[in-house]
Amino acid sequence: MNTPVRRLTVVATLMFLALxxxxxxxxxxxxxxxxxxxxxxxxxxxxxxxxxxxxxxAGEAIASSTxxxxxxxxxxxxxxxxxxxxxxxxxxxxxxxxxxMELAANDVLGGxxxxxxxxxxxxxxxxxxxxxxxxxxxxxPRAQQAAWDxxxxxxxxxxxxxxxxxxxxxxxxxxxxxxxxLAVHSGSAAQEAYDALVADPTEPLVNRAIGGDLYAPGSSxxxxxxxxxxxxxxxxxxxxxxxPAQLQLPQSTRVINNPGGIQCTxxxxxxxxxTVEQSCNTTFAQLGMDLGADALREQAEAFGFGQPLxxxxxxxxSTFPQDMDAAQTALASIGQFDVRATPLQMAMxxxxxxxxxxxxxxxxxxxxxxxxxxxxxxxEPTELRQSVSPRTAGxxxxxxxxxxANGTGRAAQLPGIAVAGKTGTAQSGTDAPPHAWFTSFxxxxxxxxxxxxxxxxxxxxxxxxxxxxxxxxIARQVLAALLVE
Amino acid sequence: xxxxxxQAGRPGRWVELGLLAVAIAIGLYAYVQVGLxxxxxxxxxxxxxxxxxxxxxxxxxxxxxxxxxxxxxxILPTAVALNGLGLAMIYRIDQAEGTSFASRQxxxxxxxxxxxxxxxxxxxxxxQLRRYTYLSMILGLxxxxxxxxxxxxxxINGARIWISLGGLSFQPxxxxxxxxxxxxxxxxxTNRDTLALAGPKVLGLQLPRAxxxxxxxxxxxxxxxxxxxxxxxxxxLLFFALFVAMLYVATERLSWVLIGLFLFGGGAALAAATxxxxxxxxxxxxxxxxxxxxxxxxxGSYQVVQGLFGMASGGLMGTGWGQGRPEIxxxxxxxxxxxxxxxxxxxxxxLAILLMYLVLVERGMRAAIGVxxxxxxxxxxxxxxxxxxxxxxxxxxxxxxIPLTGLTMPFLAQGGSSLVVNWMIVALLLRxxxxxxxxxxxxxxxxxxxxxxxxxxAEVTFRPTGDDANPTEVVxxx
Numbered sequence: 020m021n022t023p024v025r026r027l028t029v030v031a032t033l034m035f036l037a038l039x040x041x042x043x044x045x046x047x048x049x050x051x052x053x054x055x056x057x058x059x060x061x062x063x064x065x066x067x068x069x070x071x072x073x074x075x076x077a078g079e080a081i082a083s084s085t086x087x088x089x090x091x092x093x094x095x096x097x098x099x100x101x102x103x104x105x106x107x108x109x110x111x112x113x114x115x116x117x118x119x120m121e122l123a124a125n126d127v128l129g130g131x132x133x134x135x136x137x138x139x140x141x142x143x144x145x146x147x148x149x150x151x152x153x154x155x156x157x158x159x160p161r162a163q164q165a166a167w168d169x170x171x172x173x174x175x176x177x178x179x180x181x182x183x184x185x186x187x188x189x190x191x192x193x194x195x196x197x198x199x200x201l202a203v204h205s206g207s208a209a210q211e212a213y214d215a216l217v218a219d220p221t222e223p224l225v226n227r228a229i230g231g232d233l234y235a236p237g238s239s240x241x242x243x244x245x246x247x248x249x250x251x252x253x254x255x256x257x258x259x260x261x262x263p264a265q266l267q268l269p270q271s272t273r274v275i276n277n278p279g280g281i282q283c284t285x286x287x288x289x290x291x292x293x294t295v296e297q298s299c300n301t302t303f304a305q306l307g308m309d310l311g312a313d314a315l316r317e318q319a320e321a322f323g324f325g326q327p328l329x330x331x332x333x334x335x336x337s338t339f340p341q342d343m344d345a346a347q348t349a350l351a352s353i354g355q356f357d358v359r360a361t362p363l364q365m366a367m368x369x370x371x372x373x374x375x376x377x378x379x380x381x382x383x384x385x386x387x388x389x390x391x392x393x394x395x396x397x398x399e400p401t402e403l404r405q406s407v408s409p410r411t412a413g414x415x416x417x418x419x420x421x422x423x424a425n426g427t428g429r430a431a432q433l434p435g436i437a438v439a440g441k442t443g444t445a446q447s448g449t450d451a452p453p454h455a456w457f458t459s460f461x462x463x464x465x466x467x468x469x470x471x472x473x474x475x476x477x478x479x480x481x482x483x484x485x486x487x488x489x490x491x492x493i494a495r496q497v498l499a500a501l502l503v504e
Numbered sequence: 505x506x507x508x509x510x511q512a513g514r515p516g517r518w519v520e521l522g523l524l525a526v527a528i529a530i531g532l533y534a535y536v537q538v539g540l541x542x543x544x545x546x547x548x549x550x551x552x553x554x555x556x557x558x559x560x561x562x563x564x565x566x567x568x569x570x571x572x573x574x575x576x577x578x579i580l581p582t583a584v585a586l587n588g589l590g591l592a593m594i595y596r597i598d599q600a601e602g603t604s605f606a607s608r609q610x611x612x613x614x615x616x617x618x619x620x621x622x623x624x625x626x627x628x629x630x631x632q633l634r635r636y637t638y639l640s641m642i643l644g645l646x647x648x649x650x651x652x653x654x655x656x657x658x659x660i661n662g663a664r665i666w667i668s669l670g671g672l673s674f675q676p677x678x679x680x681x682x683x684x685x686x687x688x689x690x691x692x693x694t695n696r697d698t699l700a701l702a703g704p705k706v707l708g709l710q711l712p713r714a715x716x717x718x719x720x721x722x723x724x725x726x727x728x729x730x731x732x733x734x735x736x737x738x739x740x741l742l743f744f745a746l747f748v749a750m751l752y753v754a755t756e757r758l759s760w761v762l763i764g765l766f767l768f769g770g771g772a773a774l775a776a777a778t779x780x781x782x783x784x785x786x787x788x789x790x791x792x793x794x795x796x797x798x799x800x801x802x803x804g805s806y807q808v809v810q811g812l813f814g815m816a817s818g819g820l821m822g823t824g825w826g827q828g829r830p831e832i833x834x835x836x837x838x839x840x841x842x843x844x845x846x847x848x849x850x851x852x853x854x855l856a857i858l859l860m861y862l863v864l865v866e867r868g869m870r871a872a873i874g875v876x877x878x879x880x881x882x883x884x885x886x887x888x889x890x891x892x893x894x895x896x897x898x899x900x901x902x903x904x905x906i907p908l909t910g911l912t913m914p915f916l917a918q919g920g921s922s923l924v925v926n927w928m929i930v931a932l933l934l935r936x937x938x939x940x941x942x943x944x945x946x947x948x949x950x951x952x953x954x955x956x957x958x959x960x961x962a963e964v965t966f967r968p969t970g971d972d973a974n975p976t977e978v979v980x981x982x
Contacts (some may be wrong), residue, residue: 021873023753024885028869029891035862036894039855041903045815046851053816058798058809061817061829070828149827427748 033136055359060090066094067112072128072151072390074107074120076158082121084151095121095202101195102167103225106156106332106383107200114208116201119226120154120383123331125135127387129151134387134395147176150390156322157186157385157398165500166191169493173478175454176227179497184400185370185379187330189470189497198225198329222304227475230335233359233500234473237445238298238486240354241454242415243370245295248306254291256417262289266301268346275304275349278444296426298442300353307352312343315352315452321406322368323378324360330381337364340498342491354445365458371406372415373466377401420463423491430491436502437463440494442486452477457490461498468501469492515571515941523581524561531588534825538592541826542599556610557588557807560617567621572938578873579937582864583930586840587613587923589857590916592825593837593844600831605918610921616927623931630935637690643901648726648743648842649831652733677730677739678718678925681746681890682932692754696878700755711765712759723747724767729777735781737772737774738897738909744768745893750886754878789813791906794919805832811843812900815854822850838918839910843902858899865892868933874940884936887929 045053049148054062066373068091073080077309084093091112098102109335119124127143129149132140149265159179166177166189179189225231264282277283283299294302296361307315314467319339320326338349340357352354363381369380380401382393387396408417419439422428427442443456448491455477462468477484532554539547545947547553561584568575591613595606627633633640651657652668656675658666664882666673692699699716718896727740751757784803792805792812799806810833818828830836830844837844846854868888872881892915896918901908912922914929 020755020756020878020881023756023870024869026880027749027753027885028866031869032862033890034892034896035858037898037905038858038903041900041905042846042851042854042858043813045812045903046819046846049812050816050819053812056793056813059813059817061813064829065817117507328511359662437828477687 070150072153075155089204099199104195106190109201110383111201113206115395124154128167135403138389153388155386159188169496174475176230177361180370180469182373185381191228194223235445236360237443239443241303256292257290259288271346282336303350312348369460369469373460375409376407376412380405427487433493439463452481455484455489456486515573529580529586531714537825538596574941575934576937586623586915597837605752616924619925620931640683641687644680647680675921678921685886688750693878696754735905738911749889756815785907794898815848818847818850
């Protein structure tokens with residue numbers, strides 16, 4: 020009877036081989052499609068139910084996970100939800116959705132980043148529940164809070180940059196929202212909160228600092244035109260430029276006036292410095308037409324317009340329009356027509372000027388650490404491009420310093436610190452109040468920080484709002500928080 | 505036979521002790537990992553767990569030294585390791601679900617090991633069992649049909665395979681498995697020559713005589729009764745496979761296997777066509793991912809598909825103990841424990857577990873080949889095959905190789921009857937392997953039990969030189 024027993028053994032062995040093939044088929048061959056199946060909640064649980072690392076600002080966790088007794092195991096919570104909402108974004112397990120840094124740094128926070136491979140191996144051996152790494156942001160809590168307070172209940176956004184590195188020191192967008200409401204594990208509660216935010220006409224979910232519908236930059240764009248003119252004609256701060264009382268646009272019935280409809284300088288020509296201090300529309304419309312649309316676009320792009328950017332949050336590129344006629348070029352030269360910019364873009368213009376013309380890559384992540392808080396990655400500042408020559412940067416600094424010292428930006432003055440800036444008051448439509456802009460850096464003689472502010476539709480001041488009266492005082496408070504000890 | 509003579513004289517008890525240490529270490533490592541992953545600390549029951557495992561293993565080991573010193577040294581550690589892995593996974597599901605199956609399973613483990621020790625101590629020679637051939641049949645059939653008795657049987661999850669006695673539920677079919685294996689072995693060793701040799705030859709196949717078809721028809725009938733009235737496809741399949749396999753070993757006739765496959769295939773096809781619950785199993789098997797079948801409230805594929813999702817998320821290396829989501833699958837601690845293990849230990853772990861079963865089966869088969877009497881050969885091969893086949897049906901069902909049936913994974917799955925009976929199977933295999941590996945010169949000292957039945961003398965007469973001198977081997981035609 021031994022032969023049939025041997026054969027039976029072979030049959031049993033073949034049965035086990037068949038099982039091994041079947042197991043391999045399920046766990047290896049079919050695994051990708053099974054894991055991608057919408058009915059597989061494990062994929063969601065794995066993504067949203069892990070011990071996620073914190074997001075840190077100045078040593079304090081602003082987003083962190085704590086164990087809870089639900090299917091998602093860890094509750095994400097935000098300690099200062101409104102203040103940092105647009106930086107952290109939200110991690111909504113019940114909605115299977117994430118945004119902001121939660122999304123941009125998901126691989127580190129979730130522990131799947133390549134830089135954390137050593138720790139994953141350690142966890143595998145020791146059996147420790149895998150933990151995500153932490154991400155430390157560049158934000159300065161004092162500046163962030165100052166920006167938040169200065170903007171008050173007005174809609175708008177503020178960005179502050181370190182002029183030498185490009186590190187983002189403050190990023191505020193208002194109105195803000197509470198990411199905790201979206202992070203709840205109850206699917207219906209999270210969905211309700213989300214629906215309410217989406218339905219809100221003030222669009223609290225939009226990070227106005229780097230995205231959304233963007234804003235016409237208005238007169239703050241004149242720095243870009245001035246830069247092009249200085250580069251083209253080797254001007255200095257006191258070179259004479261045209262300054263008519265009004266400017267008839269070619270092939271158009273439209274006339275460009277200066278603010279208040281008056282002659283903004285004593286004569287039809289004036290020193291460049293004076294036209295910038297007073298923000299003369301006729302001067303820059305004329306300069307823009309003289310330079311031509313291509314030269315203007317080239318200079319705008321050298322400042323970052325139209326260029327894709329991640330900080331690592333995705334930034335909507337600011338735009339300078341194509342195929343303009345002379346009249347449109349004139350309007351674009353004063354930051355109207357179809358010119359659109361993010362507050363980050365206008366902060367980057369100031370940053371480049373402050374840094375001898377070298378524009379730095381803006382960044383929000385200072386360091387990445389593993390679960391044991393060992394640094395696994397540190398962001399090194401990188402230069403994006405040379406926006407203007409150092410000489411031009413010097414002339415522009417002189418012009419912008421004059422704006423704050425003697426011109427439209429006097430509200431941004433700080434005691435003992437020379438501030439350089441440029442105001443902007445942008446038409447946002449026929450009926451709506453204008454957007455108030457201010458872009459600046461300080462100290463002018465040894466720049467350290469750049470700040471851009473936009474107040475949407477004039478904020479509290481409404482129709483009478485202007486860059487000088489509405490935005491400049493806000494920038495001043497942020498600069499003070501950063502520079503005054 | 506060469507294997508047996510090589511190993512003769514090497515009891516292997518020290519090997520067994522070493523392997524037992526490894527097996528206990530595997531179980532405890534798993535248990536500690538579960539604790540660390542789910543509660544962040546070493547489970548408080550660790551000392552108890554360690555104590556129970558060590559005491560049980562050492563006790564059995566000592567009993568083997570005393571009563572079966574030549575028993576195969578690999579069988580016991582394999583069973584201990586599988587049992588330990590099962591306990592760890594059940595504990596892990598308990599942690600997730602707030603249930604307390606693990607402590608009951610520990611109790612059942614103790615009972616199972618006690619049963620195994622009792623078998624090894626009380627049954628000095630496996631041939632004694634042959635005396636109870638027909639008693640085993642009667643008891644076995646009784647066990648099988650017991651759940652149909654009104655008032656005693658209980659229907660759980662649609663299958664009427666349980667009996668409830670004083671709050672304890674028991675699956676008598678598990679015990680029937682062993683009893684019927686004893687009956688088949690006793691019956692076949694007596695009648696094998698008639699079954700094998702008489703009958704017409706058609707197309708080169710030696711067909712049995714019509715009157716010899718009786719037993720296989722009876723077995724088929726019982727299997728169908730189980731299938732139809734107890735709605736238990738798995739048990740029906742298991743018994744029929746056990747019978748056909750042992751029939752084949754006894755007669756060496758392929759025709760029996762073909763007849764058996766034909767009969768069962770026909771029965772199963774008929775059942776699938778006429779019985780809703782069997783038809784539903786086939787639907788689920790063939791179109792598991794189909795959303796209609798997935799969403800079906802009763803008899804849908806939710807469980808199978810969630811099991812597949814779990815296994816897929818485990819991938820090659822698994823999530824690690826306590827870090828997956830096996831509890832999502834219904835019955836993650838019993839019917840689908842293999843999917844739970846596959847999720848947390850990955851394909852690597854699942855293959856290792858399957859290999860452990862294969863080692864157990866192969867060791868049983870080795871004992872079947874080594875043992876010198878036909879009854880022992882039939883019993884050992886039948887019991888080994890039933891373990892292998894049960895694994896095949898369970899894992900095949902979970903991985904969608906075959907339709908899902910309601911069997912439990914030996915040693916791993918939560919469930920008392922299954923665990924106790926599998927420990928008894930292990931005890932029988934240990935007993936038979938002891939006889940197989942005992943040096944020939946010493947086997948004369950074995951007490952040969954007096955046999956009361958006549959006409960079976962040729963099979964049980966002591967043959968010191970083993971199978972080579974077995975006259976039945978010589979006359980066998982191929």
